Amino acid sequence: MTRILIIEDEEPAGQYLTQLIQKIDPKTEILDVLESVENAVCWLGNNPVPDLIFLDVQLGDGTCFQIFEQISIGCPVIFTTAHDEYAMRAFKLNSIDYLLKPIRQEALKFSLDKYYQLNEENAITKVRYLEELMHSQILNRKNPRRSFLVPYRDKLIPLKDIDFAWLTIRNSVVVTTLHDDRNFVLDKSLEELENQLDPANFFRANRQFIISRQCITEIELYFNGRLLVRTSPSSSNQILISKERVPVFKKWFEEQA
Structure with a gap:
């Protein structure tokens, strides 16, 4: 049914x-x-x-x-x-x-x-496609962006990619939470940032979140085959990995660790 x-x-x-x-x-x-x-x-x-x-x-x-x-x-x-x-x-x-x-x-x-x-369709074919897509994206991003100038009040704050814990969409704008729990608005879309950040350190968890490897503290099995990712700093919204992306996430986390 x-x-x-x-x-x-x-x-x-x-x-x-x-x-x-x-x-x-x-x-x-x-x-x-x-x-x-x-x-x-x-x-x-x-x-x-x-x-x-x-x-x-x-x-x-x-x-x-x-x-x-x-x-x-x-x-x-x-x-x-x-x-x-x-x-x-x-x-x-x-x-x-x-x-x-x-x-x-x-x-x-x-x-x-x-x-x-x-x-x-065969589920194995889907998994292989996602794995190949992830690896092709890694090959296409040999020079990830490392530095960002972020507007804050009447200043531009210099930040490095390693400062980002996770990035999300709030009220139609992208906000990054740093490892020290500070928050900054970025003037780019999640899609643009996904293509600029180092794929060895950042993962597009879903349409709402990009997470860094360093912020992940715990991974829980969730219903319907999904994963729930716990982070530090913690997020007020759940960070879920869909069932389809779970194999890609595991491969990313284990191979790049």
């Missing part, structure tokens, strides 16, 4: 999508229908990861991309929207398809079939 979460701010659209999904595949289970970024972040942070999410791009309190900025989503996503201007951004995330409203039954069936096909 496929466990599906629907995030849709229009109640009739949510009901229609629910009925259409269950008509195509009666074995699916609709876990919930949520209407806002806030509710989605809360639900995803307190429930097991669904198998698949149908995600409306424009929600009542913002866009769905704000969900990705606040929490890691470790499952495939099918985006739904009345507009197509977000398509490229959506496909950079966990997207396996992008459905335009009004959603037609044949288009929805195609998306579900695509999910089922991807879900049946």
Whole structure:
């Protein structure tokens, strides 16, 4: 049985999508229908990861991309929207398809079939791909950035990469917490910093966090095959490694130690 979460701010659209999904595949289970970024972040942070999410791009309190900025989503996503201007951004995330409203039954069936096909892929192939991707990124970053000038009030504070304990997104900006527990706002995205920092010392834990090797104090087994990383200084938000990235994280930690 496929466990599906629907995030849709229009109640009739949510009901229609629910009925259409269950008509195509009666074995699916609709876990919930949520209407806002806030509710989605809360639900995803307190429930097991669904198998698949149908995600409306424009929600009542913002866009769905704000969900990705606040929490890691470790499952495939099918985006739904009345507009197509977000398509490229959506496909950079966990997207396996992008459905335009009004959603037609044949288009929805195609998306579900695509999910089922991807879900049946050999897990070993996925792990090998992620490992190769990690190693290729390491080879492509032979000259990692070591020094940063960080704006603070009316000054520029010089920092070194080894000063960073972890980096995260807060209120749509990137904040680094240093090993001495000081915090600074950085004027770059996590994606830019991921490509600049030394991959031997920093790991992209999820869409919200980059962590340094030195800050890791404990690694706990978490439900659904994920890992919970404890750090010093500690983070007010959980730092989770998705089930898919666990093999890559272990390889990074053991090989680079």
